[in-house]
Each structure stands twice: as structure tokens, then as C-alpha cells.
Amino acid sequence: MISLAGAVVFILLAPVIGGLIAGIDRKITAHMQGRVGPSILQPFYDVGKLFEKEDAVVNETQRFYVLSYFIFAIFTGALFFAGGNLLLVIFALTLAEVFLVLGAYAANSPYSHIGAERELIQIMAYEPMFLLAAVGMYVVTKSFNVSDIAGFPGLIFILLPGVFLGFIYVLTIKLRKSPFDISTSHHAHQEIVKGVMTEFSGPALGFIEVTHWYEVVFLLGFVYLFFAASPVLGIIAIIIVYLLELAIDNTNARVKWQLAVKSSWVVAIILGALNIAALYFIGRV
Amino acid sequence: MAYLKKSPWIIHYDASSCNGCDIEILACLTPMYDVERFGIINTGNPKHADIFVVTGSVNEQNKYVIKNIYDQMPDPKVVVAIGICATSGGVFRECYNVSGGIDMVIPVDVYVPGCAARPESIIDGIVAALGILEEKRSAMVTGAPQEHPAPVAAAEKPAGGA
Numbered sequence: 367m368i369s370l371a372g373a374v375v376f377i378l379l380a381p382v383i384g385g386l387i388a389g390i391d392r393k394i395t396a397h398m399q400g401r402v403g404p405s406i407l408q409p410f411y412d413v414g415k416l417f418e419k420e421d422a423v424v425n426e427t428q429r430f431y432v433l434s435y436f437i438f439a440i441f442t443g444a445l446f447f448a449g450g451n452l453l454l455v456i457f458a459l460t461l462a463e464v465f466l467v468l469g470a471y472a473a474n475s476p477y478s479h480i481g482a483e484r485e486l487i488q489i490m491a492y493e494p495m496f497l498l499a500a501v502g503m504y505v506v507t508k509s510f511n512v513s514d515i516a517g518f519p520g521l522i523f524i525l526l527p528g529v530f531l532g533f534i535y536v537l538t539i540k541l542r543k544s545p546f547d548i549s550t551s552h553h554a555h556q557e558i559v560k561g562v563m564t565e566f567s568g569p570a571l572g573f574i575e576v577t578h579w580y581e582v583v584f585l586l587g588f589v590y591l592f593f594a595a596s597p598v599l600g601i602i603a604i605i606i607v608y609l610l611e612l613a614i615d616n617t618n619a620r621v622k623w624q625l626a627v628k629s630s631w632v633v634a635i636i637l638g639a640l641n642i643a644a645l646y647f648i649g650r651v
Numbered sequence: 652m653a654y655l656k657k658s659p660w661i662i663h664y665d666a667s668s669c670n671g672c673d674i675e676i677l678a679c680l681t682p683m684y685d686v687e688r689f690g691i692i693n694t695g696n697p698k699h700a701d702i703f704v705v706t707g708s709v710n711e712q713n714k715y716v717i718k719n720i721y722d723q724m725p726d727p728k729v730v731v732a733i734g735i736c737a738t739s740g741g742v743f744r745e746c747y748n749v750s751g752g753i754d755m756v757i758p759v760d761v762y763v764p765g766c767a768a769r770p771e772s773i774i775d776g777i778v779a780a781l782g783i784l785e786e787k788r789s790a791m792v793t794g795a796p797q798e799h800p801a802p803v804a805a806a807e808k809p810a811g812g813a
Binding site: 392396399400401402403404405408411412414415417418419420421422559560563564565566567568571 | 654657685688690699788
């Protein structure tokens with residue numbers, strides 16, 4: 367069953383929650399580095415500032431790509447929170463990412479192109495694990511619908527611990543955290559300037575920031591899905607997972623893209639596929 | 652809403668600086684001064700930057716680079732010249748290869764003298780730049796002809812500085 371209310375709540379609240387998460391993220395990161403750090407509302411100031419800047423684009427098609435990225439990322443999350451089909455959610459997410467990559471390719475800049483190529487590599491790295499997570503949930507609940515998965519009486523995490531760990535591993539890629547912030551990074555400006563985001567400025571960059579907030583809320587919703595039977599446990603899991611990602615971000619250097627792809631696939635095969643295979647054989651006995 | 656003041660992103664370019672001022676700029680990012688608590692981020696990308704921070708003097712080779720970076724920044728934008736070399740050429744002013752301060756190439760809004768400029772006066776200069784940034788923004792919105800606000804000189808040794 368698709369619930370329109372879930373989608374509407376996501377569309378309205380996700381930017382607020384996502385922005386606050388980004389603010390808390392920067393505050394905790396600053397404290398980890400022995401700094402005071404900016405206000406928790408800083409991401410909102412940043413985006414507000416970006417919308418006050420001159421609307422300069424390198425190539426007119428960039429506007430279309432940024433808007434498409436924005437819309438499909440919202441569609442992804444809205445479908446997820448409406449209880450739609452998990453596979454369609456993942457495909458919509460990929461489509462959104464592809465629009466970002468096309469936007470980066472639309473400008474003839476080496477940094478932007480390197481960023482776009484690395485973004486494609488990142489998609490290649492996380493996609494298998496995302497699909498295995500959906501398959502794992504199907505094996506457990508016999509449904510791809512998020513509403514059915516969320517309504518499953520048992521704790522999915524207990525049956526899919528490997529899939530969960532694998533998902534956390536690739537979540538680092540999606541959250542753009544070290545060691546997998548290869549396509550764009552808050553810290554990599556000496557290496558690839560700003561990678562995939564180099565050629566976006568002003569309002570376009572603001573849209574990309576807000577889109578990232580939507581994505582973060584959707585991804586944390588995915589984490590929650592593993593614990594959907596117990597909402598309290600789900601919230602605790604989200605907090606622990608995010609703090610863990612922050613700790614990893616602050617204690618790791620960026621890796622080469624080869625390692626990002628290889629390790630993600632190895633993790634997907636070992637943790638994800640073995641977990642699902644084990645479930646399959648246990649189920650047969 | 653005055654968001655520009657709360658989220659100034661800078662791009663730092665080393666013209667022909669001796670690296671003294673550059674180290675002081677980077678010192679501003681350390682836990683000691685932590686300018687990120689004011690929302691200041693060192694972006695490294697002119698297209699994301701609001702404040703152009705230049706150190707060192709202009710010479711025949713880097714004047715095109717300075718002009719290029721300045722042109723790539725979206726409006727509103729301000730330029731802060733850090734250190735006496737960026738302000739006027741300093742001791743290198745008479746050199747055969749030096750044209751002078753940054754204002755030989757692009758309009759400078761804030762001068763931060765010093766050799767090397769202290770982190771306190773650099774922060775002072777950036778704060779002065781924020782006011783000019785807001786002025787330029789309101790000129791942009793109202794469509795008033797862009798008249799360059801009078802340049803400001805930051806104190807070399809602000810009160811309360813270490």
C-alpha cells in the first residue's frame with residue numbers, strides 16, 4: 367500500500383532534518399578535531415547564502431540536470447517513505463545520481479570530469495550492496511514493498527546482520543565521508559578542487575546541498591528499516607551508525623578509487639551474498 | 652536575510668608571497684583560531700567563494716591568474732589583500748619584475764597590512780570584508796550602479812590580540 371502521507375511528510379520535513387543532521391555533523395566533527403565548530407544551523411546559512419549569489423552556470427543544460435537530480439532524489443525518498451517498491455527506490459536513486467554526473471560532464475572542466483568519473487565509480491561500488499540489501503529484505507519478508515518490510519513482525523537485523531554491516535560499509539560512500547569521499551569532498555580541495563561539484567555555483571550548488579540532505583534522510587530511513595519492528599531500537603541504530611560514520615570520517619585518509627570499488631564488492635560478496643545464501647539454506651532445512 | 656555574513660567562503664591565492672602570510676592564513680583554520688566557527692570555509696574553488704584572499708605582490712606572470720580567479724567568482728564578491736606585499740608591493744615594490752600591490756590588477760576592498768599579517772588582523776580584515784559583501788549584495792538586489800565602497804584597512808595589531 368502506498369501512503370501519500372508518508373511521502374508528503376518526507377518532502378516537507380526531510381530538508382529540515384537533513385540540514386540539522388549536517389549541522390550536528392559539522393559540530394561533532396569540529397569537537398573531534400579540538401575546535402569549537404560552527405553553529406548547528408550553519409548548513410541553512412550556507413544554503414541561504416548560495417541562493418543569494420549570482421546565478422552563473424557554465425552551460426545552460428546544467429540547470430536541467432540539477433533540477434532532475436533534485437526531483438529524482440526527492441522521488442526516491444518519497445517513494446521509500448510512502449512504502450513503495452524498494453527496487454524502484456534504488457533505481458530512482460541511481461537515476462538521480464546519473465543526472466548529477468551528467469551535470470558535471472556538461473561543463474568542460476578537467477576537475478569536474480574527474481569528479482564525474484569518480485562519481486560513476488562510486489555508483490558502481492555501492493550499487494551491488496544496495497541491491498543485495500533489497501534482496502535480503504525480500505528473502506526475509508517475501509516482499510519488496512517498504513510498507514510490508516516495515517510491517518514485518520520480527521527484527522530484520524537479526525536475520526541479516528551481514529547485509530546490515532555491508533550496507534553500513536557502502537553508506538560511507540553515499541554520505542560522502544572519508545575514506546570513500548573520492549568524487550567530492552569537504553577536505554579534498556587540493557586534489558580535485560571540488561570534484562563533481564566544481565562547476566556548480568550559487569543556487570545550483572544550493573539545490574545540490576538540499577538534495578544531499580534529502581538523500582541522507584532517505585539513507586538513514588533505510589538503516590531504520592533493519593530495525594523497523596522496534597522503533598526505539600531503530601532510532602538508536604541510526605544515531606550509532608551516524609556517529610560511527612563520523613568517527614570513520616575523522617580517522618581515515620581518502621583511499622584510491624580502486625580500493626573503494628574492490629573493497630565494496632568484496633564486502634558485498636562476503637557479508638551480503640553469504641548472509642543471504644545462509645538464510646536460503648537454513649530456510650530449506 | 653543576511654546569510655552572506657554568516658557563511659563567507661574564501662579562496663586563497665598565493666601571488667608571489669614568501670609563504671609567511673599563507674602560513675598565518677592557514678593558522679586561522681587551526682583549533683587555536685578556528686574561523687569555521689563563523690562559517691568561514693577555505694574552498695579552493697573560485698566558483699564557490701565569496702571572498703578572494705590574496706597574499707604577495709603582483710608580477711607579470713601571476714596577474715592573469717589573479718584576474719582569472721577574480722572573474723570566475725560569482726557576484727557578490729570582495730577582495731582582501733593580506734600582508735604588506737599584497738597591499739603595496741612591500742619591500743619588493745621597486746623590483747624590476749614586480750608591478751605592485753593586488754590593486755594593480757583587481758579592485759581591492761580590504762587591506763590587511765603586516766609582515767607577516769597576524770591571524771588576529773586577518774580575521775579582522777575578513778570581518779571588515781563581510782560588511783562590504785552585504786553592501787554589494789544590496790546593490791545587486793536594488794540594481795543600483797555598482798560603486799566600489801571605499802577600501803578598508805584592517806588594524807595591524809587589533810586590540811585584544813595576543
